[in-house]
Amino acid sequence: xxxxxxxxxxxxxxxxxxxxxxxxxxxxxxxxxxxxxxxxxxxxxxxxxxxxxxxxxxxxxxxxxxxxxxxxxxxxxxxxxxxxxxxxx
Numbered sequence: 001x002x003x004x005x006x007x008x009x010x011x012x013x014x015x016x017x018x019x020x021x022x023x024x025x026x027x028x029x030x031x032x033x034x035x036x037x038x039x040x041x042x043x044x045x046x047x048x049x050x051x052x053x054x055x056x057x058x059x060x061x062x063x064x065x066x067x068x069x070x071x072x073x074x075x076x077x078x079x080x081x082x083x084x085x086x087x088x089x
Contacts, residue, residue, distance in 0.1 A: 025048075027062035033084035034064065039076045046071035048081065 008063040015059035047067040064081060066072045074080050 025062070027064050030081075030084050031064045034071075034075075034080050037078075037080050037084055038071065039075070039078060039080075041073040042072045043070035043073050044068065046074040046080070048075075048084075 031048045031050040034045070034048035038048065040046070048064060048071050049067045050061045051065065066075055066081075071080075
């Protein structure tokens with residue numbers, strides 16, 4: 001088994017890079033695309049939300065997630081988040 005060693009200082013420098021921080025803001029756009037694509041389920045209208053970008057001294061992070069049960073059903077049935085990202089067939 002080969003091990004991968006993370007160059008932590010380089011990783012942190014990458015996360016602090018302004019380009020990386022700007023790219024993270026795409027999470028809100030992804031959530032909006034997923035909401036537009038979402039199909040109502042027996043649980044109601046799906047809601048996808050973006051948390052972030054959350055800037056911190058170590059860089060920036062973002063998360064797009066299913067906000068309610070309808071979104072979880074929708075994503076499981078239609079792979080909505082992957083499609084909104086541009087993949088997932």
